[in-house]
Amino acid sequence: MDDWEEEETAPSFNPASSSNEAPQRSFWNGDAGDSRNDSWNHSNRERGGFTGRGGRGGRGRGFRWSNQDEFNGGGGDSENGFRGRGRGGRGGFRSGGEQRGRGGGGYRGRDEDVFGAAGDDRGAENKDAADGERPKVTYIPPSLPEDEDSIFSQYKMGINFDKYDDILVDVSGTNLPPAILTFEEAKLCESLKNNISRSGYVKPTPVQKYGLPIIAAGRDLMACAQTGSGKTAAFLLPILQQLMTDGAAASRFSEIQEPEAVIVAPTRELINQIYQEARKFSFGTCVRPVVVYGGVNTGYQIREIQKGCNVLCGTPGRLLDMIGKGKVGLSKVRHLVLDEADRMLDMGFEPDTRRLVGFPGMPSKEERQTLMFSATFPEDIQRLAADFLKVDYLFVAVGVLGGACADVEQTFIQVTKFNKREKLLDLLRTTGSERTMVFVETKRQADFIAACLCQEKVPTTSIHGDREQREREKALTDFRSGKCPVLVATSVASRGLDIPDVQHVVNFDLPNNIDDYVHRIGRTGRCGNVGRAVSFYDPDVDNQLARSLVSVLSKAQQEVPSWLEESAFSAHGSSTFNPKTFASTDSRKGSSFQDSSVNFQPPAAAADEEENWE
Numbered sequence: 001m002d003d004w005e006e007e008e009t010a011p012s013f014n015p016a017s018s019s020n021e022a023p024q025r026s027f028w029n030g031d032a033g034d035s036r037n038d039s040w041n042h043s044n045r046e047r048g049g050f051t052g053r054g055g056r057g058g059r060g061r062g063f064r065w066s067n068q069d070e071f072n073g074g075g076g077d078s079e080n081g082f083r084g085r086g087r088g089g090r091g092g093f094r095s096g097g098e099q100r101g102r103g104g105g106g107y108r109g110r111d112e113d114v115f116g117a118a119g120d121d122r123g124a125e126n127k128d129a130a131d132g133e134r135p136k137v138t139y140i141p142p143s144l145p146e147d148e149d150s151i152f153s154q155y156k157m158g159i160n161f162d163k164y165d166d167i168l169v170d171v172s173g174t175n176l177p178p179a180i181l182t183f184e185e186a187k188l189c190e191s192l193k194n195n196i197s198r199s200g201y202v203k204p205t206p207v208q209k210y211g212l213p214i215i216a217a218g219r220d221l222m223a224c225a226q227t228g229s230g231k232t233a234a235f236l237l238p239i240l241q242q243l244m245t246d247g248a249a250a251s252r253f254s255e256i257q258e259p260e261a262v263i264v265a266p267t268r269e270l271i272n273q274i275y276q277e278a279r280k281f282s283f284g285t286c287v288r289p290v291v292v293y294g295g296v297n298t299g300y301q302i303r304e305i306q307k308g309c310n311v312l313c314g315t316p317g318r319l320l321d322m323i324g325k326g327k328v329g330l331s332k333v334r335h336l337v338l339d340e341a342d343r344m345l346d347m348g349f350e351p352d353t354r355r356l357v358g359f360p361g362m363p364s365k366e367e368r369q370t371l372m373f374s375a376t377f378p379e380d381i382q383r384l385a386a387d388f389l390k391v392d393y394l395f396v397a398v399g400v401l402g403g404a405c406a407d408v409e410q411t412f413i414q415v416t417k418f419n420k421r422e423k424l425l426d427l428l429r430t431t432g433s434e435r436t437m438v439f440v441e442t443k444r445q446a447d448f449i450a451a452c453l454c455q456e457k458v459p460t461t462s463i464h465g466d467r468e469q470r471e472r473e474k475a476l477t478d479f480r481s482g483k484c485p486v487l488v489a490t491s492v493a494s495r496g497l498d499i500p501d502v503q504h505v506v507n508f509d510l511p512n513n514i515d516d517y518v519h520r521i522g523r524t525g526r527c528g529n530v531g532r533a534v535s536f537y538d539p540d541v542d543n544q545l546a547r548s549l550v551s552v553l554s555k556a557q558q559e560v561p562s563w564l565e566e567s568a569f570s571a572h573g574s575s576t577f578n579p580k581t582f583a584s585t586d587s588r589k590g591s592s593f594q595d596s597s598v599n600f601q602p603p604a605a606a607a608d609e610e611e612n613w614e
């Protein structure tokens with residue numbers, strides 16, 4: 001056993017498994033001021049409680065359940081960014097680290113690489129070993145199953161899958177390749193076709209119908225399509241097809257691996273999921289995908305890369321680390337994908353994204369294909385994105401840009417900070433064993449709510465950035481399997497995660513920007529399935545989101561509560577409401593940009609509707 005293979009010794013915590021050992025008191029009757037119950041973090045640790053705070057064990061902050069403010073937007077542990085940050089508002093907040101309080105690594109504390117124990121884990125392991133400040137990351141994820149049934153386990157298409165055909169699509173740019181209607185028209189090789197049908201895919205979704213031929217034609221693409229509508233396959237399939245056509249084959253015989261495709265996403269769990277999709281679609285071919293992300297032993301990942309790597313999936317910090325260590329060369333990169341591209345170009349990740357494209361050896365944008373995908377794409381981020389794309393990139397918007405998935409029934413409950421927990425428990429009593437994701441604002445809040453639910457015998461687990469990677473992955477496994485049907489999460493789990501049978505999303509705390517809301521509720525209602533999202537609305541805190549919420553609800557043909565509408569009208573000067581950025585499509589429109597748009601649904605009506613609010 002070499003250095004890299006040591007077993008991690010940190011104990012892991014699963015709130016569900018520790019529920020019997022939680023202090024015997026009710027968390028739900030907000031009787032403040034019981035000093036005996038003020039803090040149970042440390043004592044509970046000894047009793048098998050919350051041990052998994054990402055190696056930051058000695059923070060000494062208890063679960064001050066008697067102090068509600070501790071859990072309502074205060075505190076420096078927020079992973080959800082900053083209340084009051086406008087949708088897509090990239091300006092300002094550069095000094096976010098201060099606002100975050102004790103975040104490791106300044107503003108980037110919001111993001112995946114800082115979410116984990118290792119903080120900014122670029123070079124973290126070496127640094128750790130050198131300065132002795134933090135334990136070396138030794139976690140090695142369990143091997144993935146090799147059998148076909150597991151690899152091709154499917155997300156069942158829902159009753160509304162065929163309704164995707166009715167969604168209107170707006171494509172702009174010049175020389176548009178025609179869309180396909182079937183996978184056969186995509187002229188994919190036999191192995192890919194087999195893998196598509198083994199995955200249970202019968203026909204392409206709209207973003208696939210447009211994305212596949214555009215990418216196959218070598219064009220750069222910015223694509224925006226609703227959550228759960230198949231964006232991952234839209235970029236993976238044509239890239240894999242290209243690699244197969246070019247005869248790419250993983251070689252073990254090179255010290256430096258030079259992938260032909262690099263895929264970047266903002267969170268560890270998401271990039272791992274993309275990797276597993278790449279592994280599925282490339283099954284039985286010579287193409288070898290590899291994944292690298294923070295919180296996992298670097299040596300293990302280096303060895304995986306050295307087995308051969310055609311498609312490298314990574315979170316930005318770890319990816320840059322691998323490149324910096326000379327384990328990965330970029331000169332053969334032909335395809336660069338930014339998934340959740342608006343996030344990858346938001347201020348948190350933009351520096352790393354720029355570092356990646358500027359790395360010596362990375363082909364210039366003229367020499368590579370750059371693809372960007374997300375369910376939300378604010379106009380200012382689109383403009384920034386243009387720096388990374390060829391001038392003639394194509395833009396595809398499926399449905400309302402940044403709109404919520406119409407298969408999710410959205411409801412709102414007015415709450416105060418004092419009755420939220422009671423309401424959550426009431427709600428969960430009605431959902432039984434149905435899988436439910438509960439989003440909260442802070443990491444401490446996530447631990448606290450998970451513990452509260454366990455106390456009430458609701459099998460619950462949690463995921464957030466202070467949990468070690470082993471715990472994060474265990475939490476997802478337990479949630480997926482139904483062992484813990486409730487997952488309490490911070491915004492780290494809001495984007496991209498594709499977990500079958502999530503019937504409910506609860507916004508215990510609403511996020512501070514509308515994009516996060518759209519992504520969070522998109523964890524349900526995927527792939528034509530229906531889902532429910534219930535959001536707790538505290539007028540004292542959430543007023544700034546009211547207008548954007550009303551807009552999202554209307555566009556998704558959802559009922560808008562009259563009180564929310566009133567709130568929206570009275571919310572003058574809201575910093576989050578920017579009608580110009582909300583309902584537009586291609587940011588190049590309205591400038592001197594000339595295009596041969598295939599505009600299947602002029603989205604102008606929606607824009608007008610929003611302008612009335614001003």
Ligand SMILES: Nc1ncnc2c1ncn2[C@@H]1O[C@H](COP(=O)(O)OP(=O)(O)OP(=O)(O)O)[C@@H](O)[C@H]1O
Pocket residue numbers: 154155157200201202203204205208225226227228229230231232233374375495496497498522526527
């Ligand atoms: N053509 C298809 N037929 C059947 N199932 C599909 C098809 N395309 C994708 N899926 C499945 O739909 C689910 C959602 O796809 P995916 O995760 O790619 O969505 P997404 O658009 O990337 O969502 P998000 O915006 O949340 O990241 C996945 O389980 C995927 O396997």
